[in-house]
Amino acid sequence: MAHQHHPTEINIGVVGLGLMGSSIVVALLLSGHRVIGIAPLAEDMEQAPEKFNSQLLHCEKSGLLTYPIAHYLSKLTISTDYSLLRDCELVLECIIEKEHIKEQVYQKITNVVGEDVVIASNTSAIPISTLQNYVRNPQRFMGIHWAEPAYATRFLEITCGEKTAAERAEWAFELAHSWGKEPTLLKKDIRGFITNRLMYAVYREGLSMVENNEASIADIDKAFRYDEGSWMTLMGIFRRMDMMGLKNFFETFKANFPRLSNQDHIPTIMQRIIDIDAKGTQNSKGLYPYQNGEAKEWDRAFSLFNKDISVLADEYAQNRELIKDR
């Protein structure tokens, strides 16, 4: 059966070659897979080669490559032609978060791949149970949700929809370990998944504070960097409670939950972003101002930081054994 192949013999398709899609392609190349990258838009094809080159250069500088860049590029095919997906055993969709466009893309994928080929979406906005209805044989459909940049983060969420076969999800879960991930496997379809759902709660509260002029964007970020940032990577939020002694939490939750934002509407600041076509560091228009190459410097800082924090996280991954040696 195809699913018993050695991981690196598995051809993987990636549909959508934007920021996320292209870094997923690189992650899979680094794990030894042959990858078919499909650009749903012809214009993405023009930028794609340059994008892969620069990401692989990044990886090389960060010491993530075992072979020369050319070796990885030789295992990559990029095209607008969906029929090239025909030998893939897994196809990852990471296109724009619009349901009707995803529907069309799934149609094109299922037209060419085998009946039992796993199809997964990187969506964080649309329920897997909804999307899987657009796929023939919906039990092979699931969410596989990556963190950016996919080749340097250990996070990965696998989410089942109502109709997903547990056995397929577990196959993907195993495979993800061979990509160097620390995957979570959700057998229940959570809208927004774990990490995004929690972050939406933060964004709702943060945006409401900014809108009500209670705190600035910069002060909110400062608080996160120097407070949450000082423990998040080691322990997450619940272990944090244990380590803080659990004592005052009941009282403070009781006092503060009723004061949190319950609003559904999207603050005007987000509409303004669309109005001015802000794309953040990509076009130097964002929530923050970017001048004189500052956007590029942030991108560079992130790729360095990402490597550093990943090394640090590794050091504490097992905690119990490692701390004894220090």
Next chain:
Amino acid sequence: MAHQHHPTEINIGVVGLGLMGSSIVVALLLSGHRVIGIAPLAEDMEQAPEKFNSQLLHCEKSGLLTYPIAHYLSKLTISTDYSLLRDCELVLECIIEKEHIKEQVYQKITNVVGEDVVIASNTSAIPISTLQNYVRNPQRFMGIHWAEPAYATRFLEITCGEKTAAERAEWAFELAHSWGKEPTLLKKDIRGFITNRLMYAVYREGLSMVENNEASIADIDKAFRYDEGSWMTLMGIFRRMDMMGLKNFFETFKANFPRLSNQDHIPTIMQRIIDIDAKGTQNSKGLYPYQNGEAKEWDRAFSLFNKDISVLADEYAQNRELIKDR
């Protein structure tokens, strides 16, 4: 005027010698202050000397000390006698989050200190505007909110109540820089301050996911460690949006805000913690199980990690300049 003394000549009082209070005492000793630690409960006095000793030993191992431990201890007085606060120019209250007990403590403090001495609470549960009504001369009262462990974190929130004099808050803000902090100064009284308010939103959502059996405590922590943890320390949440290109946020916020928990009630899991007298790693009863010294190992891992992440955060503190050199 007293406020123009060199920082280290300022005597500082700390009322409440629990986990947070004692690490604040150590932070202030490390910054060169003479510190008067007041234990509101006689039983706290018994544990206090051992607590300071072990925290200072930690600091020594982490390379945070300039002098031998004895030097710092010689600048510390601990007592249950409030009258020893009489020469302090700043008194920090960090006792239990109960309004009527805080009221009594403020009474005892104001009875002995000068009329213009700044009094600050480490509260994260009770509004500063409420607490300052218990203090004679309320314009000298404010929130000074620390992160644990106070001697190794750069985070500090200074919050004004409605009656706080801006000049006093700015004095504290300046002083906090001499403690090696990256303080935020909130001129408006935000209930729960910035960082806690945002975290309450996370806890409300996370607890509701656990309660509804959508995700486990361990999976939520895993997601935070490996996703949010991979960027939080570098950039905070809004810079993150800029770096993700801002594109899908409007749509995903619109789809997901209405699905977030709006509940006021505290999930039963929190009541259970009180029922079984769980104090987390302190008594090895918590949200997680702790066996065979695991709680101590987590404490140890945290103090090591805290130092490591602080070094890493320093490296990226200025971003623009530093990344050029690498």
